Amino acid sequence: MREIGLHGRGGQGIVLSGEMLANIYFYEGYNVQFMPSYGAERRGSPSNAYVRVEKGKRIYNRYTVTLPDMVVVFNTSLLENIRVKENGVVLLNISGSIKKAETNARIFVVDANTIALSLNLGTPAMPIINTALLGAFCKVAGDYSFENLARVLNEKIGKHSDVNIEAARLAYERVREL
């Protein structure tokens, strides 16, 4: 079983991203479980969601993920509080450059804000980056197809799905390992 954490701030569509990611893996033939963490939510406060994926076996675990195998981090300002398993994978949304810290995790970066704004997704204060990050994560994880990603975006986003799929495609192309 693999556990994936999505970490951002309220208003960034963390819950929707987690649900979409679960659906993508479901179409890939995995058993999936999407567990949002609910609390006293408000815009701007940290927001987390977790996806468990497992091939072949049922997922029985009914408790919060505490140490995911992979994490997608929507804001670098959250990094301090995010944990990942030994030799885990981190996908970071960055603006500008970043230096790799002392870690055995594999770090991937993409500038999702620039991609989103180039496609008029959201505003400079609150760009809509969740679909770009799903595109980048498709490349990083390497175990779901872009077709299934596009299928889920079409189903869940509806009329604005084209531009979101384009954001995902750009991020898929631009994501790189540090």
Place this chain on the structure above:
Amino acid sequence: MKKINRDEILQANHLACPGCGATLSMRLALKALGRKTVIVIPACCWTIINGPHGKNYAGVPVFHTAFETTAAVASGIKASFDMQGKSDITVMGWAGDGGTFDIGLQALSGAAERNDDIIYVCYDNEAYMNTGIQRSSATPYGAATTTTPPPIQKDRPKKDLMEIVNAHEVPYIASATIAYPKDLMKKFEKAKNTRGFKLIHLFSPCPPGHKSVESKSVEIAKLAVETGIFPLYEIENGVHKLTRKPKFTDVREYLYLQGRFKHLDDKEAEIITENIKQRWEKLTKKFEC
């Protein structure tokens, strides 16, 4: 002159006390509404009057329910009938003043705000009579009850139920009493033919609770109207209409017929008279609009 229909739906062997205003009210109300009516009755005198397990003296289907649930249960019945193509059945909630002014007010407000198509009737005998005469928020100023024995009789005015419900902007609200049976029936007929939420507030003499003579119930009801204590009026879509102009006779005539007021002296009768005057000043402005 229109005659009162002779068909009796309420059965004569009901268990009411002699002189019960709530029972005469039901008899007249059912004559106006007819047999295509169902009634919701919470904890109140009518729980007893309608007969024990196996009996149903009302003559139309009755659902006995918890004290504070009348309006909500009636709303549910109406919605369910509508879904089953039985929209022609009138759904009536029939509650006392405790179940209406006090514990049931929240559910009443909910149904009124939703404008659910029910008739909510409060037969108001101005205290918790079924449990043995304890004060309610419908008990008038000066009245003795077992929880307000003199000299600690009630020192607060009665809640204004009709105006509370009127604040919900419902299509029809009326007051009525057994001393004016045709007026009462006309109001029930109007309520039956109006879609949406209807409230009928009935002044209901209670010989054991008011400490009055059984044969005087109709007279007491009449005096309640004529002294100005209980105004008979309608509010149709927010428009107030007086349906009987009182003579404003001496309030002491009304008070002296009831043992619950026997501790009051002339000075207190004057306070009550002054309260009536003030209330009517406010009401008259509404009738003029």
Place this chain on the structure above:
Amino acid sequence: MSKKIVIGGNDAVAYAAKQSFVDVISAYPITPQTSIIEKIADFIAKGEMNTRFIKVESEHSAMAAAMGASIAGGRVFTATSSQGLLLMHEVLHWASGARLPIVMANANRAVAPPWSIWAEQTDSLAQRDTGWIQFYASNSQEAYDLLFIAFRVAERVKIPAMVCMDGFLVTHTKEPVEIFEDEIDDFIKIKEKREVLDIDDPKAFGALAFPKDYMPIKLEQNKAVFSAAEAFDELSEQFYDISGRKYKELEIYGENSAEVAVVALGSIAETAHLAVDVLNNSGIKSKLVKINMFRPFPKKYLDAELKNVKHIVVFDRNISHGKGGIVKDEVTGSLGLGNVVGYVCGLGGYDVTEDDMVNAVRDVLDGKVKEDSYLWSEK
């Protein structure tokens, strides 16, 4: 054709309500039940569901209006949680006593104070004496399936039924759920005849009963609640023929000849599958006894499953202050067993993992824990 979609327990319940031809729903929002009634409102707004939704001003009125709709002959659904369920308490007794087959979903949530919106079963277990049938779903598929069965069982025995699922851990946790297209229609469309308000046969329901009448009426009600087990056996068998998914009062998982039985209900019972795997892999013969139906209490089945087991460990995500875990108390009291140890755990949504459960069982086997205890270690 049925299809699998990724949804949570609340969505699943809303789909089941939609597919159950409900006439009336009356409900009041409360976290974490809210998305059930939002989804139903959405179905109605889109014209996909022909149901009257009474938006009441409280849970008390939600159950009161549900009673009205039911006694008038309609099929009725509602949903609530925690404080809302507690507010309904009086009316829950009334609905059962009036023999009204209302079906309700309850999102199990802790009881305040202090405020908590997270999973705990004290809310619904505190309603165990109200005369309602109680089902506990451990995942979204069970929530979906049990709702259909609940309608049929409730209407068969004329007793209301609640389907409980842990707040967030089931209500909001999304996973693949198989949703019917119309295969369930023949099963769910059957509405059994019962006494309702009828202007051609004017009866009074619930009138004052003197002692000579009251007790027989209550014994009849009690018998009806007991008979729900038999109705459940029959109807869940029919449901199995349609869905391929089998439900019993208890689900048993693990070793047949176990020396350790782990007893739980709700989402903890889901995780307990993993704990039982760990125990069995380490050579401790174990099984899970997961309670799907808590009322009527599955005494006969529990007795058969537990009588030859050496150690019984009950995990209760609930608490009866001054006593302990409610399920443990019921199991011990009902079966007269002395070898049961109860752990109160996971209150207010506190996580309980398979490791926690395995360690708790080991402490019992090692003799470190001999009487009822609590699982508490700050994570």
